[in-house]
Amino acid sequence: METLRSIKIGETVRVEKVGGEGALRQHFLDMGLIPGAEVTLVKYAPMGDPMELRLHGYELTLRLADAEQIEVCPVAAKAEEVKPNKKHSKTDHPGLGEGGRFHAKGDGVPLEKGTVIRFALVGNQNCGKTTLFNRLTGSKQHVGNFPGVTVDRKDGSIIGHEDTLITDLPGIYSMSPYSSEEIVSRNFVLNEKPHAIINIVDVTNIERNLYLTMQLLEMNIPMVVALNMMDELTSNGGSIDINQMEKRLGVPVVPISAAKNKGIEELVEHAIHVAYYQERPLRYDFCDKTENGGAVHRCLHGISHLIEDHVEAIGMPLRFVTSKVIEDDPLVIEKLELDQNEIETMEHIVTQMEKERGLDRSSAIADMRFRFIHRLCDDTVKKPAESKEHIRSRRIDKVLTGKYTAIPAFILIMGLVFFLTFNVIGAFLQDIFEMGVDKVTELTDKALNHVNVNSVIHDLIINGIFAGVGSVLSFLPVIVTLFFFLSMLEDSGYIARVAFFMDKLLRKVGLSGRSIVPLLIGFGCSVPAVMSTRTLPSERDRKMTILLTPFMSCTAKLPIYAFFVNAFFPKRGGFIMVGLYLLGIVTGILAAYLFKGTLFRGEAVPFVMELPNYRLPAAKNVAQLLWEKAKDFLQRAFTVILIATVVVWFLQSFDTHMNMVSDAGDSILAAIAGIFAPVMSPVGLGDWRILVALISGFMAKESVVSTLEILYSGSVETAMTSLSAGCLLVFSLLYTPCVAAIAAVKRELGKKWALAEVVWQCGVAWVMTLIIRAVLIAIGVS
Amino acid sequence: MNIADIILILLIAAALVFAVRASVKNAKSGSCCGDCTKCSGCNKE
Numbered sequence: 001m002e003t004l005r006s007i008k009i010g011e012t013v014r015v016e017k018v019g020g021e022g023a024l025r026q027h028f029l030d031m032g033l034i035p036g037a038e039v040t041l042v043k044y045a046p047m048g049d050p051m052e053l054r055l056h057g058y059e060l061t062l063r064l065a066d067a068e069q070i071e072v073c074p075v076a077a078k079a080e081e082v083k084p085n086k087k088h089s090k091t092d093h094p095g096l097g098e099g100g101r102f103h104a105k106g107d108g109v110p111l112e113k114g115t116v117i118r119f120a121l122v123g124n125q126n127c128g129k130t131t132l133f134n135r136l137t138g139s140k141q142h143v144g145n146f147p148g149v150t151v152d153r154k155d156g157s158i159i160g161h162e163d164t165l166i167t168d169l170p171g172i173y174s175m176s177p178y179s180s181e182e183i184v185s186r187n188f189v190l191n192e193k194p195h196a197i198i199n200i201v202d203v204t205n206i207e208r209n210l211y212l213t214m215q216l217l218e219m220n221i222p223m224v225v226a227l228n229m230m231d232e233l234t235s236n237g238g239s240i241d242i243n244q245m246e247k248r249l250g251v252p253v254v255p256i257s258a259a260k261n262k263g264i265e266e267l268v269e270h271a272i273h274v275a276y277y278q279e280r281p282l283r284y285d286f287c288d289k290t291e292n293g294g295a296v297h298r299c300l301h302g303i304s305h306l307i308e309d310h311v312e313a314i315g316m317p318l319r320f321v322t323s324k325v326i327e328d329d330p331l332v333i334e335k336l337e338l339d340q341n342e343i344e345t346m347e348h349i350v351t352q353m354e355k356e357r358g359l360d361r362s363s364a365i366a367d368m369r370f371r372f373i374h375r376l377c378d379d380t381v382k383k384p385a386e387s388k389e390h391i392r393s394r395r396i397d398k399v400l401t402g403k404y405t406a407i408p409a410f411i412l413i414m415g416l417v418f419f420l421t422f423n424v425i426g427a428f429l430q431d432i433f434e435m436g437v438d439k440v441t442e443l444t445d446k447a448l449n450h451v452n453v454n455s456v457i458h459d460l461i462i463n464g465i466f467a468g469v470g471s472v473l474s475f476l477p478v479i480v481t482l483f484f485f486l487s488m489l490e491d492s493g494y495i496a497r498v499a500f501f502m503d504k505l506l507r508k509v510g511l512s513g514r515s516i517v518p519l520l521i522g523f524g525c526s527v528p529a530v531m532s533t534r535t536l537p538s539e540r541d542r543k544m545t546i547l548l549t550p551f552m553s554c555t556a557k558l559p560i561y562a563f564f565v566n567a568f569f570p571k572r573g574g575f576i577m578v579g580l581y582l583l584g585i586v587t588g589i590l591a592a593y594l595f596k597g598t599l600f601r602g603e604a605v606p607f608v609m610e611l612p613n614y615r616l617p618a619a620k621n622v623a624q625l626l627w628e629k630a631k632d633f634l635q636r637a638f639t640v641i642l643i644a645t646v647v648v649w650f651l652q653s654f655d656t657h658m659n660m661v662s663d664a665g666d667s668i669l670a671a672i673a674g675i676f677a678p679v680m681s682p683v684g685l686g687d688w689r690i691l692v693a694l695i696s697g698f699m700a701k702e703s704v705v706s707t708l709e710i711l712y713s714g715s716v717e718t719a720m721t722s723l724s725a726g727c728l729l730v731f732s733l734l735y736t737p738c739v740a741a742i743a744a745v746k747r748e749l750g751k752k753w754a755l756a757e758v759v760w761q762c763g764v765a766w767v768m769t770l771i772i773r774a775v776l777i778a779i780g781v782s
Numbered sequence: 783m784n785i786a787d788i789i790l791i792l793l794i795a796a797a798l799v800f801a802v803r804a805s806v807k808n809a810k811s812g813s814c815c816g817d818c819t820k821c822s823g824c825n826k827e
């Protein structure tokens with residue numbers, strides 16, 4: 001039998017059998033790779049692996065090794081299917097979720113007055129949940145254009161309805177969780193029991209999105225379906241018979257465009273109505289008695305009756321549990337506490353169904369759902385031939401993911417980003433900012449002298465706070481510029497492509513292409529990078545990616561690089577900057593090889609990922625992200641760095657008897673740092689002032705510069721040598737991430753890993769600095 | 783010590799108190815596992 005691996009580019013085949021086992025197989029089925037589905041091979045990644053497939057109207061990536069497990073048969077050459085210009089027959093408006101119609105039956109049990117109505121916002125990845133959440137709540141959560149931007153839940157109340165609480169959940173493809181952020185969503189819906197669900201459906205990819213909708217209907221929780229991106233569908237000539245869809249699904253269906261703020265009010269009205277009156281879905285039984293002899297129908301209903309008492313005892317929705325039991329979900333089966341007889345009876349029923357249906361248990365359930373979806377879409381959805389957005393994406397991808405152009409284009413794009421940030425836009429703005437900071441310092445100095453301020457307080461303000469915080473503030477433009485470019489890449493959908501063509505390369509070091517997303521975010525900031533590893537479906541990949549993130553030099557280290565490069569190597573600034581970034585990446589690769597052979601043996605997770613269409617980033621989103629980053633930086637400058645500069649100033653200005661010292665070498669700080677000096681002397685960083693700066697860098701990397709400015713009284717250039725500056729640059733690049741990043745590691749992996757990360761990074765930094773120092777001495781740097 | 787010194791000391795002290803409070807608050811925000819009944823990782827009531 002032919003497998004998916006052996007088909008040719010442009011060839012369309014029909015899936016016969018899905019091999020493999022466990023969560024991955026279930027994930028294949030949930031993504032629509034079910035027996036009977038037609039799949040077209042679009043292209044291979046530039047390095048020959050993974051492959052890009054088109055099915056159910058969207059693009060999916062799959063590794064060749066995984067494709068080998070999927071048996072296919074050729075689809076008989078068929079003439080281009082020409083569908084008659086479908087006109088929807090007029091269907092009465094069912095009026096679900098509106099006053100007077102459904103509610104008038106009197107079977108709704110309203111919530112008590114004053115109850116805070118809790119909503120869950122659930123949908124596939126990258127379908128616009130966070131955009132809708134921001135519209136509903138007026139909040140400013142970050143949105144992107146690759147699957148898995150939201151890795152954590154976010155709460156807020158709907159504007160104008162203070163008695164509501166809506167929770168934005170990470171995107172999921174089904175209620176069979178595959179990665180840890182998907183578990184967050186499933187746990188929330190199952191355990192937190194929201195009063196209603198707002199299910200957001202991307203209409204440009206409606207079949208796969210409705211697969212989740214069907215599972216949510218099985219939960220028997222009041223629900224509204226929001227059909228998002230309707231503007232995109234209609235502008236391409238498509239349409240949806242909303243009334244008919246509402247009637248068939250048995251829940252209110254509201255067309256919206258979250259990005260353009262259309263249909264939101266209607267959605268809110270319906271959502272509040274179904275939640276307040278607790279109007280549950282009119283149907284959750286989608287198996288057809290007449291379909292394929294009714295095997296799946298009889299199996300579902302038979303088992304449903306068999307386990308009804310157990311399901312009631314644990315308070316879970318019956319239909320959902322029945323489906324999960326048939327799919328052999330161990331978590332659900334364990335909860336039911338069935339006795340041996342019941343388990344055996346159940347197995348007999350499932351075996352009989354598999355025999356009659358000719359499909360295994362999971363495929364049969366997935367097939368039943370997709371069959372209903374296809375019938376529904378055939379009757380209610382008029383699809384455009386190919387959307388403008390998809391045509392545009394296809395054209396751009398010819399270059400950006402082309403066989404010979406993808407890698408050069410990536411290097412060119414990243415090179416351009418760094419060149420513009422450090423040499424053109426960022427550097428220009430930084431000069432202006434620096435002048436501003438110097439002017440304010442000068443004016444303050446004059447003012448303090450004018451009112452005869454005490455010399456100790458004067459010293460604290462000018463040589464402590466202004467020297468420290470001021471020196472860090474001037475780097476704000478460079479950081480914001482780099483974040484601007486990173487957010488443009490992320491919002492456009494390019495980062496998902498990078499994951500696609502880097503997969504083979506990353507697999508060589510034991511990671512999957514999906515790890516590229518956290519690693520690229522790591523060039524911005526390690527904290528969101530660590531958080532974004534939640535999109536990785538295996539614990540092994542997550543741990544390994546988190547441990548490698550600190551090797552990607554974050555923007556907070558830029559002030560250190562810029563300061564030392566300007567002071568010691570002004571003519572080779574660009575070369576040294578790029579060199580530092582490359583050194584971080586190369587050390588990371590070496591560390592990955594080490595991890596692969598020791599701590600994390602085994603294979604990286606399969607690369608199953610959706611490739612979104614390219615979109616032009618919305619100016620508002622980009623501006624919002626930049627403002628958030630600038631605000632975050634300013635907040636750090638005026639909190640952590642302010643505290644650090646005042647503490648450093650105090651400790652270097654007084655001795656242990658609380659007398660002000662004239663020589664900082666007699667200060668408390670010098671005494672403390674002296675303890676570590678013997679360890680750091682071999683790497684050329686034995687000076688107590690450098691040690692203090694590095695310790696303060698643990699609080700926030702930017703404060704390394706501010707601390708040195710204070711301790712060397714603004715004359716770092718004359719007090720340090722080029723050799724020690726080079727060593728300090730390398731050590732700063734690689735030593736422990738800041739406390740915020742370590743706290744994020746602790747949250748994700750626990751205390752032991754967080755502590756191990758600190759020790760490991762310091763160790764790596766020490767060894768690499770020793771090597772680089774020897775190289776620098778050998779080439780004559782002194 | 784003149785009045786300007788006293789005002790400046792008070793201002794610096796207030797700034798430090800604010801900075802410490804803000805830093806502690808930031809450090810507290812945890813992430814979510816979706817199971818609020820068994821977990822208090824995010825410090826939500």
